[in-house]
Amino acid sequence: MSLKITNLNKQIDHHATLIDLDFTVEPGQIVGIIGRNGVGKTTLFRTINGQYLPDTGQVLVDDQAVSAQPELRQRLSFVDPQANFFKGVTAKQIAWYYRATYPEFDQAKFDQLMTRYQLPVDQKLRHFSKGMFGLFTIILSVSTKATYLFLDEPLDGLDVIIRKNVLNILIDEVANGDHAILIASHNLSELEGIIDRVLMLKDGRIKHDYQLETMRAQARKMQVVYRDKTIPAVLREQGHIISVSGRVIVVVFENFTPALADQLTATKPVFQEALPLSLTDLFVANLTDEHDYELLS
Structure with missing residues:
Protein backbone atom coordinates (compact mmCIF):
# COMPACT_ATOMS: atom_id res chain seq x y z
CA MET A 1 0.00 0.00 0.00
CA MET A 215 20.80 12.05 8.40
CA ARG A 216 21.39 12.52 12.12
CA ALA A 217 23.72 9.50 12.10
CA GLN A 218 25.75 10.63 9.08
CA ALA A 219 25.83 14.43 9.23
CA ARG A 220 27.72 16.80 11.47
CA LYS A 221 27.44 20.49 12.20
CA MET A 222 30.89 21.78 13.10
CA GLN A 223 32.13 25.07 14.47
CA VAL A 224 35.76 25.73 13.63
CA VAL A 225 38.05 28.62 14.37
CA TYR A 226 41.23 29.50 12.45
CA ARG A 227 44.12 31.86 13.09
CA ASP A 228 43.22 33.96 10.06
CA LYS A 229 40.07 34.51 7.97
CA THR A 230 41.01 32.10 5.18
CA ILE A 231 38.36 29.43 4.61
CA PRO A 232 39.97 26.04 3.83
CA ALA A 233 38.93 24.39 0.58
CA VAL A 234 37.62 21.26 2.29
CA LEU A 235 34.92 23.32 4.01
CA ARG A 236 33.73 24.82 0.73
CA GLU A 237 34.01 21.64 -1.33
CA GLN A 238 32.62 19.02 1.05
CA GLY A 239 30.44 21.05 3.40
CA HIS A 240 27.75 23.71 3.44
CA ILE A 241 28.95 26.85 5.19
CA ILE A 242 26.01 28.36 7.06
CA SER A 243 27.72 31.23 8.86
CA VAL A 244 31.02 33.08 9.06
CA SER A 245 31.79 35.52 11.86
CA GLY A 246 35.34 36.73 11.73
CA ARG A 247 37.51 33.64 12.16
CA VAL A 248 34.59 31.48 13.36
CA ILE A 249 32.98 29.27 10.73
CA VAL A 250 29.93 27.03 11.14
CA VAL A 251 29.65 24.32 8.50
CA VAL A 252 27.37 21.33 7.89
CA PHE A 253 28.86 18.13 6.47
CA GLU A 254 26.12 15.77 5.27
CA ASN A 255 28.41 12.73 5.15
CA PHE A 256 30.96 13.13 7.94
CA THR A 257 33.29 10.15 7.52
CA PRO A 258 36.50 9.37 9.45
CA ALA A 259 38.46 10.36 6.35
CA LEU A 260 36.71 13.73 6.27
CA ALA A 261 37.42 14.18 9.97
CA ASP A 262 41.12 13.65 9.23
CA GLN A 263 40.98 16.23 6.42
CA LEU A 264 39.35 18.72 8.76
CA THR A 265 42.03 18.13 11.40
CA ALA A 266 44.70 18.65 8.74
CA THR A 267 43.46 22.24 8.21
CA LYS A 268 44.80 22.93 11.74
CA PRO A 269 41.92 24.83 13.32
CA VAL A 270 42.76 26.41 16.67
CA PHE A 271 39.40 25.19 17.93
CA GLN A 272 36.67 22.87 16.70
CA GLU A 273 33.52 21.34 18.17
CA ALA A 274 30.40 19.50 17.03
CA LEU A 275 27.10 21.37 17.49
CA PRO A 276 23.54 19.99 17.52
CA LEU A 277 22.25 19.61 13.96
CA SER A 278 18.68 20.77 13.30
CA LEU A 279 16.28 20.72 10.38
CA THR A 280 16.73 24.50 10.20
CA ASP A 281 20.46 23.96 9.66
CA LEU A 282 19.76 21.65 6.71
CA PHE A 283 17.32 24.21 5.31
CA VAL A 284 19.87 27.03 5.54
CA ALA A 285 22.71 24.85 4.25
CA ASN A 286 20.88 23.78 1.12
CA LEU A 287 18.53 26.63 0.29
CA THR A 288 20.49 29.79 1.05
CA ASP A 289 21.46 31.69 -2.10
CA GLU A 290 24.47 33.93 -2.48
CA HIS A 291 22.43 37.11 -2.28
CA ASP A 292 20.97 36.07 1.10
CA TYR A 293 24.19 36.67 2.95
CA GLU A 294 27.80 37.52 2.22
CA LEU A 295 30.47 35.06 3.35
CA LEU A 296 33.37 36.90 4.85
CA SER A 297 36.73 35.57 3.72
Whole structure:
Protein backbone atom coordinates (compact mmCIF):
# COMPACT_ATOMS: atom_id res chain seq x y z
CA MET A 1 0.00 0.00 0.00
CA SER A 2 1.55 3.30 -1.07
CA LEU A 3 1.12 6.70 -2.69
CA LYS A 4 3.49 7.05 -5.61
CA ILE A 5 4.22 10.24 -7.56
CA THR A 6 5.95 9.61 -10.89
CA ASN A 7 7.46 12.14 -13.31
CA LEU A 8 5.13 14.89 -12.11
CA ASN A 9 5.40 18.20 -13.98
CA LYS A 10 3.22 21.28 -13.66
CA GLN A 11 3.41 24.77 -15.11
CA ILE A 12 1.62 27.75 -13.59
CA ASP A 13 1.32 30.85 -15.79
CA HIS A 14 3.88 29.33 -18.19
CA HIS A 15 6.35 28.90 -15.34
CA ALA A 16 7.68 25.43 -14.53
CA THR A 17 6.58 25.07 -10.92
CA LEU A 18 7.00 21.30 -10.46
CA ILE A 19 9.69 19.49 -12.44
CA ASP A 20 10.12 15.71 -12.74
CA LEU A 21 9.00 14.88 -9.20
CA ASP A 22 9.27 11.23 -8.15
CA PHE A 23 8.65 9.95 -4.64
CA THR A 24 6.70 7.35 -2.70
CA VAL A 25 4.93 7.66 0.65
CA GLU A 26 3.69 4.73 2.70
CA PRO A 27 1.22 4.62 5.61
CA GLY A 28 2.85 5.11 8.98
CA GLN A 29 5.02 8.02 7.79
CA ILE A 30 4.88 11.71 8.59
CA VAL A 31 6.68 13.52 5.77
CA GLY A 32 7.69 17.16 5.88
CA ILE A 33 7.64 19.13 2.63
CA ILE A 34 9.95 22.12 2.99
CA GLY A 35 11.31 24.81 0.72
CA ARG A 36 11.44 28.54 0.34
CA ASN A 37 8.40 30.70 -0.34
CA GLY A 38 6.93 30.11 -3.78
CA VAL A 39 8.82 26.87 -4.42
CA GLY A 40 5.62 24.94 -5.22
CA LYS A 41 4.59 23.18 -2.00
CA THR A 42 0.92 24.18 -2.27
CA THR A 43 0.93 23.52 -6.03
CA LEU A 44 2.23 20.01 -5.31
CA PHE A 45 -0.61 19.32 -2.89
CA ARG A 46 -3.23 20.72 -5.27
CA THR A 47 -1.88 18.70 -8.19
CA ILE A 48 -1.78 15.43 -6.26
CA ASN A 49 -5.32 16.01 -5.04
CA GLY A 50 -6.80 16.89 -8.43
CA GLN A 51 -7.35 20.63 -8.03
CA TYR A 52 -4.75 21.11 -10.76
CA LEU A 53 -4.21 18.73 -13.64
CA PRO A 54 -0.57 17.67 -14.08
CA ASP A 55 1.07 18.49 -17.40
CA THR A 56 2.78 15.10 -17.29
CA GLY A 57 3.16 12.36 -14.74
CA GLN A 58 0.88 10.28 -12.57
CA VAL A 59 -0.46 9.99 -9.06
CA LEU A 60 -0.75 6.32 -8.12
CA VAL A 61 -2.50 4.82 -5.10
CA ASP A 62 -1.55 1.17 -4.65
CA ASP A 63 -0.12 1.25 -8.19
CA GLN A 64 -3.45 2.40 -9.65
CA ALA A 65 -3.71 5.74 -11.46
CA VAL A 66 -6.00 8.16 -9.67
CA SER A 67 -6.80 9.86 -12.99
CA ALA A 68 -8.30 6.61 -14.30
CA GLN A 69 -10.11 5.71 -11.07
CA PRO A 70 -11.50 8.88 -9.46
CA GLU A 71 -12.87 6.91 -6.50
CA LEU A 72 -9.27 6.57 -5.30
CA ARG A 73 -9.42 10.28 -4.38
CA GLN A 74 -11.34 9.17 -1.30
CA ARG A 75 -8.00 7.91 -0.05
CA LEU A 76 -6.56 11.44 -0.28
CA SER A 77 -7.55 14.46 1.79
CA PHE A 78 -6.34 18.02 1.31
CA VAL A 79 -8.29 20.78 3.01
CA ASP A 80 -6.93 23.78 1.12
CA PRO A 81 -6.65 26.69 3.57
CA GLN A 82 -7.00 29.11 0.65
CA ALA A 83 -10.29 27.63 -0.60
CA ASN A 84 -12.61 30.63 -0.86
CA PHE A 85 -15.83 28.63 -0.96
CA PHE A 86 -15.24 27.66 2.68
CA LYS A 87 -15.62 31.20 3.94
CA GLY A 88 -19.33 31.67 3.35
CA VAL A 89 -20.58 28.48 5.00
CA THR A 90 -20.60 27.07 8.50
CA ALA A 91 -18.36 24.35 9.92
CA LYS A 92 -21.40 22.06 10.13
CA GLN A 93 -22.18 22.57 6.43
CA ILE A 94 -18.59 21.79 5.44
CA ALA A 95 -18.69 18.63 7.52
CA TRP A 96 -21.89 17.60 5.71
CA TYR A 97 -20.16 18.07 2.35
CA TYR A 98 -17.14 16.03 3.43
CA ARG A 99 -19.35 13.32 4.91
CA ALA A 100 -20.94 12.94 1.47
CA THR A 101 -17.53 12.82 -0.20
CA TYR A 102 -15.71 10.46 2.20
CA PRO A 103 -17.71 7.30 2.99
CA GLU A 104 -15.71 6.65 6.17
CA PHE A 105 -16.03 10.19 7.52
CA ASP A 106 -15.93 9.98 11.32
CA GLN A 107 -18.68 12.32 12.49
CA ALA A 108 -18.16 11.34 16.13
CA LYS A 109 -14.47 12.32 15.95
CA PHE A 110 -15.35 15.58 14.22
CA ASP A 111 -17.93 16.50 16.88
CA GLN A 112 -15.64 15.48 19.74
CA LEU A 113 -12.68 17.53 18.47
CA MET A 114 -14.83 20.57 17.66
CA THR A 115 -16.21 20.48 21.19
CA ARG A 116 -12.80 19.87 22.76
CA TYR A 117 -11.32 22.95 21.10
CA GLN A 118 -14.49 25.03 21.49
CA LEU A 119 -14.99 25.72 17.79
CA PRO A 120 -18.55 26.82 16.92
CA VAL A 121 -20.11 24.48 14.35
CA ASP A 122 -22.89 26.95 13.41
CA GLN A 123 -20.62 29.91 12.77
CA LYS A 124 -19.56 30.83 9.24
CA LEU A 125 -15.89 30.21 8.65
CA ARG A 126 -15.24 33.78 7.53
CA HIS A 127 -15.77 34.76 11.15
CA PHE A 128 -13.12 32.30 12.40
CA SER A 129 -9.78 33.73 13.42
CA LYS A 130 -6.70 32.54 11.53
CA GLY A 131 -5.86 30.11 14.31
CA MET A 132 -9.43 28.82 14.58
CA PHE A 133 -9.59 28.21 10.83
CA GLY A 134 -6.25 26.39 10.83
CA LEU A 135 -7.37 24.15 13.67
CA PHE A 136 -10.66 23.47 11.88
CA THR A 137 -8.86 22.30 8.73
CA ILE A 138 -6.85 19.81 10.78
CA ILE A 139 -9.95 18.47 12.54
CA LEU A 140 -11.72 18.14 9.20
CA SER A 141 -8.73 16.36 7.65
CA VAL A 142 -8.33 13.71 10.34
CA SER A 143 -12.11 13.13 10.39
CA THR A 144 -12.15 12.07 6.73
CA LYS A 145 -10.29 8.85 7.65
CA ALA A 146 -8.44 9.15 4.33
CA THR A 147 -5.21 7.17 4.11
CA TYR A 148 -3.12 10.15 2.98
CA LEU A 149 -3.59 13.54 4.62
CA PHE A 150 -2.09 16.72 3.20
CA LEU A 151 -1.67 19.69 5.53
CA ASP A 152 -0.50 23.11 4.35
CA GLU A 153 1.02 25.22 7.16
CA PRO A 154 -1.20 23.50 9.77
CA LEU A 155 0.46 25.21 12.76
CA ASP A 156 0.20 28.74 11.40
CA GLY A 157 -1.70 31.02 13.77
CA LEU A 158 -2.07 28.46 16.57
CA ASP A 159 -0.87 29.28 20.07
CA VAL A 160 1.82 27.11 21.64
CA ILE A 161 -0.61 25.03 23.73
CA ILE A 162 -2.92 24.24 20.82
CA ARG A 163 0.09 23.44 18.60
CA LYS A 164 1.27 20.79 21.03
CA ASN A 165 -2.19 19.22 21.12
CA VAL A 166 -2.43 19.29 17.33
CA LEU A 167 0.93 17.57 16.98
CA ASN A 168 -0.30 14.83 19.31
CA ILE A 169 -3.41 14.40 17.14
CA LEU A 170 -1.25 13.96 14.06
CA ILE A 171 1.10 11.47 15.76
CA ASP A 172 -1.91 9.44 16.89
CA GLU A 173 -3.20 9.33 13.31
CA VAL A 174 -0.13 7.47 12.05
CA ALA A 175 0.59 5.40 15.15
CA ASN A 176 -1.38 2.37 13.92
CA GLY A 177 0.26 2.44 10.49
CA ASP A 178 -2.99 3.03 8.58
CA HIS A 179 -2.38 6.65 7.64
CA ALA A 180 0.35 8.90 6.29
CA ILE A 181 0.59 12.66 6.68
CA LEU A 182 2.40 15.09 4.39
CA ILE A 183 2.98 18.49 5.99
CA ALA A 184 4.15 21.63 4.22
CA SER A 185 5.42 24.02 6.86
CA HIS A 186 7.93 26.75 7.65
CA ASN A 187 7.72 25.89 11.35
CA LEU A 188 10.81 23.73 11.14
CA SER A 189 11.58 23.36 14.82
CA GLU A 190 8.22 21.80 15.65
CA LEU A 191 8.02 19.90 12.37
CA GLU A 192 11.33 18.26 13.18
CA GLY A 193 9.87 16.78 16.35
CA ILE A 194 7.27 14.65 14.56
CA ILE A 195 8.41 13.88 11.01
CA ASP A 196 10.30 10.78 9.90
CA ARG A 197 11.37 12.15 6.56
CA VAL A 198 11.72 15.44 4.72
CA LEU A 199 11.41 16.27 1.03
CA MET A 200 13.30 19.47 0.30
CA LEU A 201 12.16 21.38 -2.78
CA LYS A 202 14.28 23.85 -4.70
CA ASP A 203 13.59 25.38 -8.12
CA GLY A 204 10.64 23.03 -8.61
CA ARG A 205 12.64 19.87 -8.02
CA ILE A 206 13.31 17.57 -5.09
CA LYS A 207 16.78 18.62 -3.98
CA HIS A 208 16.97 16.12 -1.12
CA ASP A 209 14.90 13.26 0.27
CA TYR A 210 16.16 12.89 3.84
CA GLN A 211 15.40 10.11 6.28
CA LEU A 212 16.00 12.12 9.42
CA GLU A 213 17.30 9.21 11.50
CA THR A 214 19.89 8.40 8.82
CA MET A 215 20.80 12.05 8.40
CA ARG A 216 21.39 12.52 12.12
CA ALA A 217 23.72 9.50 12.10
CA GLN A 218 25.75 10.63 9.08
CA ALA A 219 25.83 14.43 9.23
CA ARG A 220 27.72 16.80 11.47
CA LYS A 221 27.44 20.49 12.20
CA MET A 222 30.89 21.78 13.10
CA GLN A 223 32.13 25.07 14.47
CA VAL A 224 35.76 25.73 13.63
CA VAL A 225 38.05 28.62 14.37
CA TYR A 226 41.23 29.50 12.45
CA ARG A 227 44.12 31.86 13.09
CA ASP A 228 43.22 33.96 10.06
CA LYS A 229 40.07 34.51 7.97
CA THR A 230 41.01 32.10 5.18
CA ILE A 231 38.36 29.43 4.61
CA PRO A 232 39.97 26.04 3.83
CA ALA A 233 38.93 24.39 0.58
CA VAL A 234 37.62 21.26 2.29
CA LEU A 235 34.92 23.32 4.01
CA ARG A 236 33.73 24.82 0.73
CA GLU A 237 34.01 21.64 -1.33
CA GLN A 238 32.62 19.02 1.05
CA GLY A 239 30.44 21.05 3.40
CA HIS A 240 27.75 23.71 3.44
CA ILE A 241 28.95 26.85 5.19
CA ILE A 242 26.01 28.36 7.06
CA SER A 243 27.72 31.23 8.86
CA VAL A 244 31.02 33.08 9.06
CA SER A 245 31.79 35.52 11.86
CA GLY A 246 35.34 36.73 11.73
CA ARG A 247 37.51 33.64 12.16
CA VAL A 248 34.59 31.48 13.36
CA ILE A 249 32.98 29.27 10.73
CA VAL A 250 29.93 27.03 11.14
CA VAL A 251 29.65 24.32 8.50
CA VAL A 252 27.37 21.33 7.89
CA PHE A 253 28.86 18.13 6.47
CA GLU A 254 26.12 15.77 5.27
CA ASN A 255 28.41 12.73 5.15
CA PHE A 256 30.96 13.13 7.94
CA THR A 257 33.29 10.15 7.52
CA PRO A 258 36.50 9.37 9.45
CA ALA A 259 38.46 10.36 6.35
CA LEU A 260 36.71 13.73 6.27
CA ALA A 261 37.42 14.18 9.97
CA ASP A 262 41.12 13.65 9.23
CA GLN A 263 40.98 16.23 6.42
CA LEU A 264 39.35 18.72 8.76
CA THR A 265 42.03 18.13 11.40
CA ALA A 266 44.70 18.65 8.74
CA THR A 267 43.46 22.24 8.21
CA LYS A 268 44.80 22.93 11.74
CA PRO A 269 41.92 24.83 13.32
CA VAL A 270 42.76 26.41 16.67
CA PHE A 271 39.40 25.19 17.93
CA GLN A 272 36.67 22.87 16.70
CA GLU A 273 33.52 21.34 18.17
CA ALA A 274 30.40 19.50 17.03
CA LEU A 275 27.10 21.37 17.49
CA PRO A 276 23.54 19.99 17.52
CA LEU A 277 22.25 19.61 13.96
CA SER A 278 18.68 20.77 13.30
CA LEU A 279 16.28 20.72 10.38
CA THR A 280 16.73 24.50 10.20
CA ASP A 281 20.46 23.96 9.66
CA LEU A 282 19.76 21.65 6.71
CA PHE A 283 17.32 24.21 5.31
CA VAL A 284 19.87 27.03 5.54
CA ALA A 285 22.71 24.85 4.25
CA ASN A 286 20.88 23.78 1.12
CA LEU A 287 18.53 26.63 0.29
CA THR A 288 20.49 29.79 1.05
CA ASP A 289 21.46 31.69 -2.10
CA GLU A 290 24.47 33.93 -2.48
CA HIS A 291 22.43 37.11 -2.28
CA ASP A 292 20.97 36.07 1.10
CA TYR A 293 24.19 36.67 2.95
CA GLU A 294 27.80 37.52 2.22
CA LEU A 295 30.47 35.06 3.35
CA LEU A 296 33.37 36.90 4.85
CA SER A 297 36.73 35.57 3.72
